[in-house]
Amino acid sequence: MDKVLETSEKISSMEIRGAGRIATAAAASLRDFSKAMQTESLEDFNLQMEKAADILLKTRPTAVSLSNAIRMVMKYRTEDLPSARLAVVLNANRFIENSEKALERIGQIGSRRIRDGDTVLTHCNSLAAISVISTAHKSGKKIKVIATESRPRFQGITTIGMLDKLGIETELIVDSAVRSVMNEVDLVVVGADVITANGTLVNKIGTAQIALCAHEARTSFMVAAETYKFSPRTILGELVTIEEREAKEVLPDISKYSHVRVRNPAFDVTPHQYIDLISTEVGAIPPEMSYMIIRERLGWEMEEDISD
Numbered sequence: 001m002d003k004v005l006e007t008s009e010k011i012s013s014m015e016i017r018g019a020g021r022i023a024t025a026a027a028a029s030l031r032d033f034s035k036a037m038q039t040e041s042l043e044d045f046n047l048q049m050e051k052a053a054d055i056l057l058k059t060r061p062t063a064v065s066l067s068n069a070i071r072m073v074m075k076y077r078t079e080d081l082p083s084a085r086l087a088v089v090l091n092a093n094r095f096i097e098n099s100e101k102a103l104e105r106i107g108q109i110g111s112r113r114i115r116d117g118d119t120v121l122t123h124c125n126s127l128a129a130i131s132v133i134s135t136a137h138k139s140g141k142k143i144k145v146i147a148t149e150s151r152p153r154f155q156g157i158t159t160i161g162m163l164d165k166l167g168i169e170t171e172l173i174v175d176s177a178v179r180s181v182m183n184e185v186d187l188v189v190v191g192a193d194v195i196t197a198n199g200t201l202v203n204k205i206g207t208a209q210i211a212l213c214a215h216e217a218r219t220s221f222m223v224a225a226e227t228y229k230f231s232p233r234t235i236l237g238e239l240v241t242i243e244e245r246e247a248k249e250v251l252p253d254i255s256k257y258s259h260v261r262v263r264n265p266a267f268d269v270t271p272h273q274y275i276d277l278i279s280t281e282v283g284a285i286p287p288e289m290s291y292m293i294i295r296e297r298l299g300w301e302m303e304e305d306i307s308d
Contacts, residue, residue, distance in 0.1 A: 004052045011059040023069035031092030061241040064194045068228040102226040102281035107131030110279035116141045118186040124204035125155035126191020128224035152249045182217040192225035196234040199272035199287020211274040223278045227297045
């Protein structure tokens with residue numbers, strides 16, 4: 001269980017960050033735990049696996065990629081211990097492999113929307129969004145990227161480092177400069193932490209403002225997301241929990257103030273009306289088709305969901 005606790009701490013502290021990385025780290029953690037667990041009882045194995053899954057699940061309440069990954073890994077029904085171990089390992093490896101393939105496919109599909117000479121704006125640090133951008137670059141299209149700092153965790157610094165290594169011309173801006181540069185932008189490409197049943201996007205704080213600016217400037221806004229970032233429970237009307245993180249991320253010396261409260265929501269909500277396209281590994285879809293992705297791709301059953 002020590003390795004599970006270590007992984008959960010890394011996810012909680014954002015040492016492991018990004019919806020896709022969180023999901024694959026959790027899947028790998030459950031796989032490794034199942035292989036290392038010392039038990040001769042299937043009942044004990046199941047109890048320990050559920051406990052490990054619950055620990056990981058509570059680390060980042062907004063990230064549906066985490067809950068979907070855990071659910072896919074834990075979806076096993078066996079009558080003996082060896083079969084249970086094998087099922088968990090196979091489920092986890094399948095999820096990780098499919099996640100890697102999904103990024104490549106998203107890049108291939110989304111990059112077709114980028115034209116030679118385009119300027120692309122991106123926010124935070126999304127492997128799916130970077131796959132779209134890098135695939136366009138590798139195909140020979142001459143593009144420029146504008147990346148936001150993405151405060152308060154400055155994930156944009158990670159993004160510009162990745163783009164720089166790829167040889168892509170990049171500019172870094174503070175988040176509040178988005179409207180100032182939007183008229184220079186041909187396409188906005190962002191990732192996703194959650195996509196709801198009606199195509200609404202929950203993503204890194206600041207995304208909604210960027211979408212609003214893009215809409216006002218008539219700039220196309222694309223979301224790049226693996227299908228496991230779609231939220232099945234929103235079909236039932238469940239709201240997405242917006243994680244509030246520690247004040248010290250915004251104001252490290254908060255204790256010196258007596259009458260100041262710092263709010264630090266990690267995510268915001270972008271209405272589907274501001275999204276032109278969602279690029280997934282199964283195709284480019286309008287946000288209104290999100291319901292079909294949940295029902296057909298994720299395979300969730302309403303009866304099963306209600307009984308949870």
